[in-house]
Amino acid sequence: MPGMEEPFLIWVPSIAPSGLAFYTGEQFPAWKGNIFVGGMRGMVLQRIVLNAKGMPILRENLLTEIKQRIRDVRQGPDGLLYVLTDETKGALLRLEPVGGEGSSGK
Numbered sequence: 001m002p003g004m005e006e007p008f009l010i011w012v013p014s015i016a017p018s019g020l021a022f023y024t025g026e027q028f029p030a031w032k033g034n035i036f037v038g039g040m041r042g043m044v045l046q047r048i049v050l051n052a053k054g055m056p057i058l059r060e061n062l063l064t065e066i067k068q069r070i071r072d073v074r075q076g077p078d079g080l081l082y083v084l085t086d087e088t089k090g091a092l093l094r095l096e097p098v099g100g101e102g103s104s105g106k
Helices: none
Strands: 017-022 035-039 044-050 056-062 070-075 081-085 092-095
Touching: 035 070, 035 081, 044 070
Parallel strands: 017 070
Antiparallel strands: 017 035, 035 044, 044 056, 070 081, 081 092
16 A cells, blocks of 8 residues: 555564564674564564565574574563563573674574
């Protein structure tokens, strides 16, 4: 319709997005300015890299090995990422960097 804009981010097939965090912390320098989206259907935490204009240029699927639906993702005051799963034996996960300075967070 006139005056409407197309969405800049879609999922086909849908991951049933649930929870979203824009990372601004210092713990994962390579992830600063990235968006993290939980997937209820896709059982994934998706990291979305944005370009200088704020448009998505890369998607990376994280936590697929846990095979649990992701209910929410938040950045804590400590700069770490916290992920809540939505299962009978769900979990609250704290993502911490591994490796040295400038870690990609993997």
